[in-house]
Amino acid sequence: MPTPAKLTARQQQVLDLIQSAIRHTGAPPTRAEIAAEMGFKSANAAEEHLQALARKGVIELVSGTSRGIRLCGSAVRALHAAQGTALNLPLSGTSQLVLPLIGRVAAGSPILAQEHVTQTYCVESSLFQHKPDYLLKVRGVSMRDAGIMDGDLLAVQATPEARNGQIVVARLNDEVTVKRFRRTAQGVQLLAENPDYPPIVVAHDETFAIEGVAVGLIRNALPL
Structure with a gap:
């Protein structure tokens, strides 16, 4: 002790x-x-x-x-x-x-800006191998085949960098999205885990930033 x-x-x-x-x-x-x-x-x-x-x-x-x-x-x-x-x-x-x-993120605002915080939750650190900085409520089914469903809470570690294959929270122009990250010689792609959603190819003239990487998931465990 x-x-x-x-x-x-x-x-x-x-x-x-x-x-x-x-x-x-x-x-x-x-x-x-x-x-x-x-x-x-x-x-x-x-x-x-x-x-x-x-x-x-x-x-x-x-x-x-x-x-x-x-x-x-x-x-x-x-x-x-x-x-x-x-x-x-x-x-x-x-x-x-x-x-x-974090609820909906306003265009141009930092993801952890106070106006984006809808609630705070107290959770056990043992749920996560890597310590998250915030929870993001998932909207839509583009990551369905990775087991990330609409309404889930994605635990995110804030970082501006990611490795190929990691699931990231990315900001593309004025939108924040959850996708799998891939960087090639041709540029950056954001990949869905649902065949109904085509890959997003980030153009050179688009504003792109990684906000964080997924380190865990909470489903049906917290009252919303």
Whole structure:
């Protein structure tokens, strides 16, 4: 068991608030909510306490979303064991992942922009071999033969690069799509896993970017 971090009384209160919010709502609080609950004058004060907790290894902070706080399970367990208190939040595995669910993405906006986040979910990190950064709700059946169905939640690790054959979230001009990635000497192709959908050949004058790679899938496990 790791050596428990030593928290100040105020840091412990912020940590307790985060755990309580996740336990009761399934999502961590925003900086503004922490500031209001703790009586801080601004959200910046809440951010300072969160940064301190992150440095002590009890939480991780995820950029790009106002609720991007992950509890590090082993560290939180060690804290509670040292304090002789019960841990009511289920934390099997090394950590709980608090992942934003991305809905429809507006043209030209970063995929993790706050206006795209419809909900956040707390899921077990042990579900994934590689840690995802967000969930994307799948629309359509173009990836049906890869087992990715309409309404599924695709767990995505944010990255601008991908290897041939990986399933990616790609931005092509003003659209975001889930396809299998292929790069050849002739250029980039985005391949569907459904014979009803032809390959997409990315033209040289089109705007193209990889937003992330698929690292897992959740189906019928989360209430939507």
